[in-house]
Amino acid sequence: MEGRYYRCVPEAPPISSADDAAIARFLDMLWVERGASKNTLAAYRSDLTLLARWLERRDVDLAKAGQKDLKDYLSARNTGKGGAFTARTQARLLSSLRRFYRWLVRESLRSDDPSALIAPPKVSRGLPKTLSAEQIEKLLGAPDVESDLGLRDRAMLELMYASGLRVSELVGLTIPQMHLERGVVHLVGKGGRERLVPMGEEAVHWVKLYLKRARPALLERRASDVVFLSNRGKRMTRHNVWRFIGHHARAAGISSRLSPHTLRHAFATHLLEHGADLRAVQMLLGHSDLSTTQIYTHVTRARLLALHEKHHPRG
Numbered sequence: 001m002e003g004r005y006y007r008c009v010p011e012a013p014p015i016s017s018a019d020d021a022a023i024a025r026f027l028d029m030l031w032v033e034r035g036a037s038k039n040t041l042a043a044y045r046s047d048l049t050l051l052a053r054w055l056e057r058r059d060v061d062l063a064k065a066g067q068k069d070l071k072d073y074l075s076a077r078n079t080g081k082g083g084a085f086t087a088r089t090q091a092r093l094l095s096s097l098r099r100f101y102r103w104l105v106r107e108s109l110r111s112d113d114p115s116a117l118i119a120p121p122k123v124s125r126g127l128p129k130t131l132s133a134e135q136i137e138k139l140l141g142a143p144d145v146e147s148d149l150g151l152r153d154r155a156m157l158e159l160m161y162a163s164g165l166r167v168s169e170l171v172g173l174t175i176p177q178m179h180l181e182r183g184v185v186h187l188v189g190k191g192g193r194e195r196l197v198p199m200g201e202e203a204v205h206w207v208k209l210y211l212k213r214a215r216p217a218l219l220e221r222r223a224s225d226v227v228f229l230s231n232r233g234k235r236m237t238r239h240n241v242w243r244f245i246g247h248h249a250r251a252a253g254i255s256s257r258l259s260p261h262t263l264r265h266a267f268a269t270h271l272l273e274h275g276a277d278l279r280a281v282q283m284l285l286g287h288s289d290l291s292t293t294q295i296y297t298h299v300t301r302a303r304l305l306a307l308h309e310k311h312h313p314r315g
Contacts, residue, residue, distance in 0.1 A: 020052075027044060155228070175226075
């Protein structure tokens, strides 16, 4: 099993064979047991390789680093040439190291976890940007549905808002995942977690129309089971989605900068504002941890406070 991840993770500058073997086994575990994505594996590889190179100056193997080594490394990374890291970046780096050293303990490759007692920095979670129902309506109505690409964009926007898809789930969506008669879409999210999400009548209508009218023209007799196609008949990229959302947002008169995730945020926020159960929203979003979903309760609370302040005589 060892080394399989190399087919999808860019090669890093050489480190000692012992450190490289330890990292390889760890990444294989993430790939096999947790279904980690290429980007996730590459991030872990980068974090651990940089630490291994730094430890080499102390003549310390990666698997044998002590708590002081890790603290000194985090301090050094925080005061490097690029300036201080944000608390979020420091927390992400520490999380990578913790997972690696916990794995070493689990595999009986060492008896203690040197990262266990290192306190993570406090990270203030910013509220995600979202859109009002009125802005959503303007955005959904922006594409020119008389054109093939406009009809495709309308179907994508409707589906993203109706089902809360991640952009990776959207661009990877295939025909077998669509159950239009049942009005649901079968999604495989982070870590390989599967879920069935309702699409709603409007999204079903526009997706059907796109599949009937626009997709065959974009496909041009090519063979593909990908649902949403580029103007060249190929699978769309994340960059494609970013670009067309920005284009339609400007056309709709929305000045704030949007990302594909903005529609996912709007999906969750509007559900909670209309009384949806938090755990139901967690399932629809595919979050493994309820605390991730709870951020949206703060969004709805903040919006209610803003509305009260603006419109109440004593706000």
